[in-house]
Every structure is written in C-alpha cells, then in structure tokens.
Amino acid sequence: MRIFGAVLGIVLIAVPGSAVPMIWELGTSARAVALGGAFSAIADDEGALFYNPAGLALLNKGRLAAFYHRAFEVVHHVALTGTIHNWGVQLIQIDTGPIESTNEFGNPSGELTHYASQAGLVGVGFGIENFSVGVRGKLSSDGHETHWGVDAGALARLGFVRVGLVAENLLGSTELSLRLGAAFVARFNPHMALTIALEARDMFSRPELHLGLEASLNGVGLRLGYDSVAVSTGAGVQWNSLRLDWAYRMHPQLPASTLVTIAYLF
Numbered sequence: 228m229r230i231f232g233a234v235l236g237i238v239l240i241a242v243p244g245s246a247v248p249m250i251w252e253l254g255t256s257a258r259a260v261a262l263g264g265a266f267s268a269i270a271d272d273e274g275a276l277f278y279n280p281a282g283l284a285l286l287n288k289g290r291l292a293a294f295y296h297r298a299f300e301v302v303h304h305v306a307l308t309g310t311i312h313n314w315g316v317q318l319i320q321i322d323t324g325p326i327e328s329t330n331e332f333g334n335p336s337g338e339l340t341h342y343a344s345q346a347g348l349v350g351v352g353f354g355i356e357n358f359s360v361g362v363r364g365k366l367s368s369d370g371h372e373t374h375w376g377v378d379a380g381a382l383a384r385l386g387f388v389r390v391g392l393v394a395e396n397l398l399g400s401t402e403l404s405l406r407l408g409a410a411f412v413a414r415f416n417p418h419m420a421l422t423i424a425l426e427a428r429d430m431f432s433r434p435e436l437h438l439g440l441e442a443s444l445n446g447v448g449l450r451l452g453y454d455s456v457a458v459s460t461g462a463g464v465q466w467n468s469l470r471l472d473w474a475y476r477m478h479p480q481l482p483a484s485t486l487v488t489i490a491y492l493f
Contacts, residue, residue: 247401249366250321250344255294255306255443256279257486261437261461261474263452265424268391268408270382272470273490276315276350279391279406280361281382283315292490300482301326302342313353315363344369344445354373357384365399374400387412391426404429408437418445418476450474461486468492 256274259266266274270282273290289311296304301323308317350363361380367373376399376404393406408426415421424439426441439452448463454476461474474486 228267247404248344248346248369249342250319250346250367250369251365253296253298253304253321254370254486255308255317255319257294257461257472257474258448258450258463259294260296260454260476260486261450261459261472262424262441263426263437263454263459265408265410265426265439265452265454267380267393267406267426268382268389268410269422269424270380270391273310273315274351275361276308276310276317276348276363276374279379279380279382279393279408280315280350280363280378281352281354281359281391283310283313283361284354284359285382286310286312289493290490291493292488294486294488296484296486299478300485304380313351315348315350317348319348319367320344329462342369352380358378358382376401387414402432404432448472457490 254264257274257275259274259278261492270279271285273292275282275286286366292308294306298304299428302321302348304321306317306319323341325339325341344367345368345414346365348363348365350361352359352361359382363378365378366375376396378393378395379397380391380393389410389412391408395404396402406426406428408424410422410424411419420443422441428435435455437454439450441448441450446465450461452459457476457478459474459476461472463470463472468491470490470492472488476484
C-alpha cells in the first residue's frame, strides 16, 4: 500500500493544474529544498541555474555538483551541474524503475508502472554592481511528451536585503509563471550569518508561499523550510573546496524524501 501511495504521489505531481512536467517540480539542490525552495533571492551557488539564472553572474568560483534525491521511496532523481562565472549547464533524470502496484486490499495487482524523464538546462547571467539578470533555456522529455521553455531572472542586492524575480516560460510549451522572492541576510562577522527567505510562486494561478531559514557558522549551516505542502530540514558543511549539503523533506501523506548534494569548488 505504501508503494501504491508513492506512485499516486508521482501522478499528482506529474499532472498538476498548470501542466508543469514533474521534473521541474522536484528541485535540484539539497540546500534549496531544505530552505523550502525559497531560493530565488539567494541564488549564490550552483543552484542559481535552476532557481534564478541571474545568480550565475555572482559566482566567483567554478563549481561541479552531483545531486541525488530519493523521493517517495521509489523515485531516483539525479542531477549533474557545472557552473563558472556567468555560465551554467545541468542534466537531470528521474526514474522509478518498474513498480508493482497494489489493489484496494493492499495486495500485489500484477501490473507494473514505470515513469522516467530527462531534462537539460543551459543558462547565462550578467551583472552590474549589485544588480544582475539571467536567462536559461530548458528541455525535458518523458518519452511521450517533450516540453521546452525560456526563462528569465533578475536579482538585486540592497544592503542586507536581496530581491529575486524569475519569469518561467516566457517562451515555451507550458504556461507562464512568476516567482518573487526576498531574503534578509544578517552578517554578524565574516564567519557567522543568519538568512531569512520568503518566496511567492504562481501568483496568478495557484499562489504558494515558501519560507526558509539558514544559520551558518564557520562553514556549517543549519536549515529549516516550508514549501506550502511540507516542512524540510537540512544541514551543510564545507571543507576547503568540497561542500556537502543534506536535506530531509517530510510530507503529510507520502513517505519522506532524502536529498544530498556534493559540490567541488575550483
């Protein structure tokens, strides 16, 4: 019965009201998920490519990152990301493998369900002082349908306040949606900071509010977030050029998910 519930969850995510493909709904950053997905105004690591391409202009180091997400105990969700100053590229795949569903009594039905999808993104960002803009192209396919889109983002840093705006599918095969985020970053010294982030999504169709909190000290971060459906927690640590981020996303009806990102900075 638990596996059937997980498959049902996949269907619910894969066919939302806005017809956005599932692969764009799951995220590709353990840090961002731990912050409830409220990342469009932060966008200060390789996650900028997925959450706000304007952040690519702010990256002063090259980054190679591998992401793994075990969703609903059946979905294998992986992403490989490479970014340098102004540029980024990402490959994403989700795959359930063959799953045997159950009937109303919880017994195996003998029917197999399988879902797989692949996607790619390429982005570029440009910045002038405390303001930057970015654009990305994206393409996804699940073997039955192919979707494409062109998204644009903007990011402004005003003292301890950061504001991010992302317009998804300015051009593309799915409907336009907007993300507007704000982050408040209090730096007590070069090694200690507190970030509070909030983000409004899909303001014209199905409004959602995402919230995130991050406390960092000497390269160690603790995180808490809410994405309008579930609460997430997480942590991150950096040793020299290696960074590890972990997130745990709870869900009111489905099994919890574990996410990990390993990144190398050069």
